[in-house]
Amino acid sequence: MEKPIHQVLEELTLWLKFQKDSGVDLIHPEVAQSLERLDMAVKRRKNAGQRTVSADLSMVNSLSSLQAIVEQCRACGLSATRNKVVFGEGNTNPVLMIIGEAPGREEDRTGRPFVGKSGELLTKMLRAINIDRQEVFITSVVKCRPPSNRTPHKDEIEACLPYLQRQISLLDPKLILCLGGVAGQAVLGVNSSLSDLRGKFHQLHERKVAVTYHPAYLLRFGGNKQQHLKRKAWHDLQMLQKEYDKSRQKRPG
Ligand code: URA
Numbered sequence: 020m021e022k023p024i025h026q027v028l029e030e031l032t033l034w035l036k037f038q039k040d041s042g043v044d045l046i047h048p049e050v051a052q053s054l055e056r057l058d059m060a061v062k063r064r065k066n067a068g069q070r071t072v073s074a075d076l077s078m079v080n081s082l083s084s085l086q087a088i089v090e091q092c093r094a095c096g097l098s099a100t101r102n103k104v105v106f107g108e109g110n111t112n113p114v115l116m117i118i119g120e121a122p123g124r125e126e127d128r129t130g131r132p133f134v135g136k137s138g139e140l141l142t143k144m145l146r147a148i149n150i151d152r153q154e155v156f157i158t159s160v161v162k163c164r165p166p167s168n169r170t171p172h173k174d175e176i177e178a179c180l181p182y183l184q185r186q187i188s189l190l191d192p193k194l195i196l197c198l199g200g201v202a203g204q205a206v207l208g209v210n211s212s213l214s215d216l217r218g219k220f221h222q223l224h225e226r227k228v229a230v231t232y233h234p235a236y237l238l239r240f241g242g243n244k245q246q247h248l249k250r251k252a253w254h255d256l257q258m259l260q261k262e263y264d265k266s267r268q269k270r271p272g
Pocket of ligand 1 (some may be wrong): 105118120121122123126130131133134137138158159235251
């Protein structure tokens with residue numbers, strides 16, 4: 020009978036701990052061989068899983084079907100430690116889509132994007148340029164929380180990127196705001212630093228993409244440094260507001 024990999028890993032960890040606590044120091048060669056086979060199976064499954072993600076998604080024609088798929092995803096290790104998948108939420112016919120890096124603790128607990136401290140600041144940043152949170156769609160590059168809020172690894176970003184790309188196609192926003200370098204690099208497919216990416220628009224097919232500081236980064240500093248970063252973020256937001264107002268006027272309905 021097939022079992023999800025995360026369950027096998029949990030059972031295996033418990034079993035190994037039990038062996039160690041019972042004074043067992045060495046593993047029998049047959050057990051070691053089984054572990055190697057398991058490791059190979061996990062790797063094969065992971066590669067196959069990633070291929071399936073990108074191959075099948077062009078057939079997914081609604082956001083709710085995509086969400087149902089993402090909620091079952093086991094394409095990377097983050098699925099073993101998440102509580103909830105954070106697919107994203109907001110206006111499903113948005114002029115503007117906002118993309119962060121990865122869910123944090125509150126997002127993982129609630130299944131909703133940007134509801135912690137960063138979310139509060141994001142809501143204020145949007146309000147400062149006359150945009151209500153309900154008007155936009157908010158998501159992140161990676162849909163599951165990395166343990167201890169670490170930066171998502173390259174393989175985790177790669178495994179999750181097809182979902183984000185399909186979300187962008189289905190939502191069809193005119194504008195995208197990436198929060199932080201990880202989001203900017205993933206969306207634009209480049210390696211440039213945040214300071215190179217911010218302060219201007221990038222063209223992604225028919226869409227305009229701006230990149231600015233992640234609210235969590237702005238919150239990390241106090242005093243002059245925070246003021247300096249907030250001034251730069253304010254510049255990016257004003258640039259976005261001009262374009263948003265133009266696109267909003269053109270948008271039917
Ligand atoms: N940071 C992100 O990038 N995404 C969230 O959903 C929350 C915090």
